[in-house]
Amino acid sequence: xxxxxxxxxxxxxxxxxxAYGQFMVSRPIFCAPLFGWLLGDIQTGLxxxxxxxxxxxxxxxxxxxxxxxxxSIAILTLIWSLSTFPGQKSAVITAMVFAVPASILFRKLxxxxxxxxxxxxxxxxxxxxxxxxxxxxxxxxxxxxxFFFKALAFYGVLVFLGMGVMRVVxxxxxxxxxxxxxxxxxxxxxxxxxxxxxxxxxxxxxxxxK
Numbered sequence: 001x002x003x004x005x006x007x008x009x010x011x012x013x014x015x016x017x018x019a020y021g022q023f024m025v026s027r028p029i030f031c032a033p034l035f036g037w038l039l040g041d042i043q044t045g046l047x048x049x050x051x052x053x054x055x056x057x058x059x060x061x062x063x064x065x066x067x068x069x070x071x072s073i074a075i076l077t078l079i080w081s082l083s084t085f086p087g088q089k090s091a092v093i094t095a096m097v098f099a100v101p102a103s104i105l106f107r108k109l110x111x112x113x114x115x116x117x118x119x120x121x122x123x124x125x126x127x128x129x130x131x132x133x134x135x136x137x138x139x140x141x142x143x144x145x146x147f148f149f150k151a152l153a154f155y156g157v158l159v160f161l162g163m164g165v166m167r168v169v170x171x172x173x174x175x176x177x178x179x180x181x182x183x184x185x186x187x188x189x190x191x192x193x194x195x196x197x198x199x200x201x202x203x204x205x206x207x208x209x210k
Contacts, residue, residue, distance in 0.1 A: 039086075
């Protein structure tokens with residue numbers, strides 16, 4: 001039952017990305033510690049949030065840009081690893097390896113939902129021209145619901161699918177791979193900080209051309 005609540009929370013947080021609010025609760029530095037705390041390991045949540053935020057700090061959905069979804073990477077990484085093999089750092093890295101391509105799927109679903117929103121916009125325009133301005137209000141609610149149910153379906157399927165994959169794949173990994181992933185747990189923050197410096201140097205953080 002706890003997993004269903006986590007899926008619901010993940011869908012609600014995903015609305016914050018672009019659909020409503022943008023209060024930044026969807027940023028990995030916030031949502032990852034939250035899910036880590038709910039799953040009983042806030043330290044891992046803080047680590048995952050910090051790492052993903054450093055690597056994808058320049059990934060911001062602005063205007064028509066639809067980047068890789070860093071929120072889903074953080075949430076799926078924590079749910080998959082802490083729900084199957086809690087306390088194992090190599091399991092966190094394994095889950096993150098699977099979560100990155102999953103976030104690309106989330107991005108494709110986001111693009112499809114935006115394409116549908118174009119049709120909604122035409123419907124609103126037609127209503128305004130015909131003296132039905134309330135269509136504008138309805139379209140706002142419809143857009144939020146569309147983003148919510150898209151995220152709910154995504155997490156509802158991917159959470160259970162990923163947990164099943166983790167239970168099958170992770171125990172079969174060779175010891176050398178496990179050791180390498182454990183080392184990555186300590187080294188990836190260095191790589192993340194390097195990515196942050198690169199983004200800062202080229203003006204991706206501050207929007208300034210160097």
